[in-house]
Amino acid sequence: MTRLTLPLSISIQSSERVWPDSHNQKSKETIVPLSLIDAAVANFSAAGAVWFFDGKTSTEGIALSPSTDMLKRSLTKTLDAYPQWAGTPRLMEYSEVEPEGGRTHHQRFGRLEVCFGSAADPGVEFVTATCPSKLADLILDRKERAAKQPVWGRCDLSSEAFASATPLAAPMVDDLGTNHASLSIQVTGFACGGFAVAAKSTHCLADAHSLVHIMNHWARINRTILLDEEAPKLNPVFQPSLLDGNVAGDINRPAVDPEILNRVRGLPLNRYDWWASANGLAASWDSTQIPQSLQSDPIAHDPAGDLMPWNEWDLTAPVSHHVLHFTKIQVERIWKIANVPNSPVSRHDAIVAHVWTCINRAKGTDTTQDCVHCDITLGLRGRTSIPLGNAFIGSPIMIATVEMTGKEASYSSDDETIPSKHTEKASPSIAKVAAAIHSKIKVFSSDVIAEYQHTLAYEISPQRIWQAFLGRKHTLVTSWVHTGLYDVDFGTGFARYVDSIVPDLDGCVQLMEAGPVNDLDQEGERAHWCDSGVDVSIHLEARAAERMIRDPWLFP
Numbered sequence: 001m002t003r004l005t006l007p008l009s010i011s012i013q014s015s016e017r018v019w020p021d022s023h024n025q026k027s028k029e030t031i032v033p034l035s036l037i038d039a040a041v042a043n044f045s046a047a048g049a050v051w052f053f054d055g056k057t058s059t060e061g062i063a064l065s066p067s068t069d070m071l072k073r074s075l076t077k078t079l080d081a082y083p084q085w086a087g088t089p090r091l092m093e094y095s096e097v098e099p100e101g102g103r104t105h106h107q108r109f110g111r112l113e114v115c116f117g118s119a120a121d122p123g124v125e126f127v128t129a130t131c132p133s134k135l136a137d138l139i140l141d142r143k144e145r146a147a148k149q150p151v152w153g154r155c156d157l158s159s160e161a162f163a164s165a166t167p168l169a170a171p172m173v174d175d176l177g178t179n180h181a182s183l184s185i186q187v188t189g190f191a192c193g194g195f196a197v198a199a200k201s202t203h204c205l206a207d208a209h210s211l212v213h214i215m216n217h218w219a220r221i222n223r224t225i226l227l228d229e230e231a232p233k234l235n236p237v238f239q240p241s242l243l244d245g246n247v248a249g250d251i252n253r254p255a256v257d258p259e260i261l262n263r264v265r266g267l268p269l270n271r272y273d274w275w276a277s278a279n280g281l282a283a284s285w286d287s288t289q290i291p292q293s294l295q296s297d298p299i300a301h302d303p304a305g306d307l308m309p310w311n312e313w314d315l316t317a318p319v320s321h322h323v324l325h326f327t328k329i330q331v332e333r334i335w336k337i338a339n340v341p342n343s344p345v346s347r348h349d350a351i352v353a354h355v356w357t358c359i360n361r362a363k364g365t366d367t368t369q370d371c372v373h374c375d376i377t378l379g380l381r382g383r384t385s386i387p388l389g390n391a392f393i394g395s396p397i398m399i400a401t402v403e404m405t406g407k408e409a410s411y412s413s414d415d416e417t418i419p420s421k422h423t424e425k426a427s428p429s430i431a432k433v434a435a436a437i438h439s440k441i442k443v444f445s446s447d448v449i450a451e452y453q454h455t456l457a458y459e460i461s462p463q464r465i466w467q468a469f470l471g472r473k474h475t476l477v478t479s480w481v482h483t484g485l486y487d488v489d490f491g492t493g494f495a496r497y498v499d500s501i502v503p504d505l506d507g508c509v510q511l512m513e514a515g516p517v518n519d520l521d522q523e524g525e526r527a528h529w530c531d532s533g534v535d536v537s538i539h540l541e542a543r544a545a546e547r548m549i550r551d552p553w554l555f556p
Contacts, residue, residue, distance in 0.1 A: 011129060015125065016126055017123030018086075019086050021079070029120070033106055033240065034204055035240040035244045037456070038112060042171055042462075043274075045203065046202060048199060048200035048500070049199060049485070053065075075126065078221045082238070083117055085124055091110070094111075108457075122169075124182075127186040134192040143517040145325065145497070150555055152324075164198070167180055183200070207379070213390075213484075214393075236391050237393060238394070243380070243396050247453040248260060274464055274466060275464055300461075308466070312472045319539050320539070321538070324554070334354045334556055337431075338433075355509060359538070361411070361547070362545065371405060373475070374409070375401045375477065376401070377398075380449060383444060384450070398449075398452065480512040485512060486516060494516070498515065510536070517532055
């Protein structure tokens with residue numbers, strides 16, 4: 001049930017561009033090539049989230065929430081450590097005439113670079129807004145929501161409403177000279193003194209982890225201004241070459257290593273070809289168009305992967321959005337049900353398996369022998385041969401797939417053990433699904449990722465292949481666990497709620513830790529990321545969503 005009791009009305013008060021504090025109009029431009037994997041996600045939707053904070057007052061009743069001017073000032077100081085976000089990501093120069101001796105991998109089509117540090121920088125979009133509602137009328141506090149709102153229908157409270165509507169930089173389609181920002185911030189004040197901070201970034205510059213990283217640094221700088229303390233030194237690592245440095249083989253050679261290619265083609269990865277799938281509603285999409293620079297290349301017109309199964313995805317069907325809250329006890333029960341001897345799985349594996357099987361039943365694929373897919377976004381920071389580390393800024397992600405028949409990837413009606421409040425006995429059905437998820441993810445060792453990067457270097461364009469799909473037979477899962485979402489504190493305390501900004505498309509699922517129910521939890525007392533429960537944001541075709549929330553097995 002939605003908490004909303006007032007019409008949601010947001011009024012934009014101001015919109016401007018801001019730059020790093022040390023930005024100098026006479027500075028020389030810096031150009032940094034982005035990694036192959038950064039380039040591969042260039043057409044992904046923006047990485048975005050909204051933090052909702054309660055207001056804070058002194059014992060004398062004086063408002064202590066930071067002003068928008070203070071937030072803007074602390075943002076410009078923070079951008080000194082993140083100057084690339086004030087710049088422009090763009091396609092690297094490409095010549096249709098191949099140079100003598102062949103192309104280096106940076107000379108192939110679809111490579112990106114980011115330019116920053118000059119007077120031409122578009123800066124960061126900074127928007128201020130007001131909302132006449134009280135935050136408590138929109139969102140329950142952390143403890144109350146955990147106890148009373150296991151299913152939160154979000155049709156009346158979209159996170160997009162709190163984010164800037166200004167288009168972000170899109171390097172694959174932006175013309176030279178386009179002044180789109182790569183990062184947008186919107187600060188919305190509520191009638192109660194609370195406020196929301198929304199951040200959205202062009203995906204080639206940041207995944208969710210990177211976005212949360214700058215938000216934590218920004219909040220930290222803002223607290224030092226509030227307390228009149230010395231600002232800490234920020235040390236994010238923006239060095240895309242570190243990721244490309246993990247690539248197997250010599251990617252400047254004229255052709256892909258055939259043995260590596262053969263091994264990579266056997267990995268659990270979807271290969272859907274955007275350019276070969278330009279039909280129906282997708283025919284006019286930018287992502288399905290062969291770039292003008294490649295129109296004369298016959299390779300661009302030959303299918304490089306599977307055709308997208310548009311018949312499985314009704315793009316006109318209404319989509320509903322719900323956030324499910326699983327308590328710590330429910331998570332433990334799901335985990336125990338999913339574990340069988342000699343095949344241990346993590347709590348994360350178990351939760352993804354449980355949610356996926358519920359979605360499959362809701363979509364009506366539980367009785368079919370047709371294949372269904374759980375497409376899972378993998379973070380690569382700790383998976384490369386030389387770990388990138390948590391401070392690494394960029395978008396080091398790829399998408400693996402788990403493929404099973406619809407019947408296998410659901411609790412069958414004749415399963416002797418179904419999830420319930422009355423049993424923690426292992427279930428063969430859910431254990432098989434969780435084990436499949438665990439085993440497919442485990443495949444992606446540092447050597448395997450290095451070989452995948454090698455083949456990516458030889459795609460005619462890194463953006464051509466999509467490793468996921470949506471609709472009736474695909475579920476796309478993104479996990480924001482361990483990103484530090486609830487560590488962000490601008491000086492008024494930790495967020496009442498953090499909401500991801502995810503496209504409202506059938507099959508998009510996002511998973512993260514629930515907010516700690518008290519400040520002791522926030523200060524590091526939690527022994528495990530599930531201790532305050534788990535929030536799962538699910539976008540599903542509306543009729544399937546109704547079936548899902550009525551499923552008696554949804555909350556064991």
